[in-house]
Amino acid sequence: MLKFDIEKSAGLARVGVIHTPHGDIKTPAFVGAATRATVKALTMEQMRELGSQAILANTYHLILAPGADLIEAAGGLAEFSSWHAPTFTDSGGFQIFSLPDVKISESGAKFKSHIDGRKFEMTPESSMQDQWKIGADIHMAFDQLTKSDQYEDMKQAMDRTHAWLDRCVAEHQRLASMASTGDGLGRAPAEHPKGGAAGEKSPAGPVEPMQYLFAVVQGGNFLDLRAESAKYCASKAVDGFGIGGVFTAEGMDEMLKTVNSILPENKPRHLLGMGQEPLDLFVGAEFGCDTFDCVGPTRMARNGSLYTLDGRINIKNAKFKHDFTPLMPECDCDCCKKYNKAYLHHLFKTDEITAKILASIHNEHFVIQTVANIRESLLNGTFQDYKRSFLARYY
């Protein structure tokens, strides 16, 4: 069982520590989206420097390239990517559901690679197997999403997700027992790195040969479905929960209240894909989510949309051409400490790679630090004040 200690809680919000085989995650925490085993435009070293505790990679992308077998041969995601710290993988459900030619049936999903048209089938079992090969600390159950906002469609996707969850749990347990005897997938005990601070190669040693499974709660914006899904997931032998299918912050607070009041307190909860808007992070943490991941901060960084305490700015705008002040004076990331807006503007206008690198450093630092600040404010009881002042200034 994944160890999760709660240091303090207030209402649904809590401050805790997730103990993974690759180290601890102090929660609430923002997890960097490293879809293809890299956070776009950033090195793992830069991710460490800007305070990232964990990354989340994607099973769909990794089975297309370089392949789960190759990552297994490399010693797992952490070794392969040189991220010697906690890792998550998403199941691939989200990507597959968004492909144009996907056939979903009870058994799984058939789809073609968007890269070369190769045909694939992903099932709950194959997703579990691939995730074990990739070897992240925390795996997501293979779930089905729907873009529809119709109740019946949502219920159907939820029911299928639940049916798949049973198969994910069974396959996960089978793989776990094989791994514990040393003849299965995943890292054998002796080569499984332990603990270790981020940035240093972890000392080898006997550790629990374990990878952990999170169930994914579905149900869209229908509170009764969310409640049903939360109850179903809570009843399963899983180590934590992903909360999926959230596309806007609107109504998220009510949904999270419903879901997180039902989910067991002693297991971590990951809010899948949310965190582009600072509001998401405050609401998520306030209503009981422990970890977040989102592609928004780095994607927007690459497109020139940068966070400041006064809201997002588009650094490509002409008004920054002669602006020699730092992007965000209060920020202590490398981008803000060493460079000014006119320079960033110039790098973007001339399409230099460094533009995307510096912008990604800043945006990723901004969300990671915001969540870290939320953690601090929860610990010292100033969360509501912090939330109020932050949001008033930002929006």
Place this chain on the structure above:
RNA sequence: GCUGGAGUCGUCUAGUGGCAAUGACAAGAGACUGUAAAUCUCUCGCGCUUCGCGCUUCGUAGGUUCGAGUCCUACCUCCAGCA
């Protein structure tokens, strides 16, 4: 000086009788939430009451034509070849 070719939005470019006129770049702005995203969208002659209307445009000045960036004449500029 002669002969041939060329002058179109900031730049390059399409256009050979019905065009405010193609495409690219540049410029201006917007979007982005479990990443097919180093992406995508919009504006880009001027002015309005902007699903439309008016005005002014394709080196300059004339001409032919219902209608000219497109045809004709002259001139200006540039390029190539010949003197």
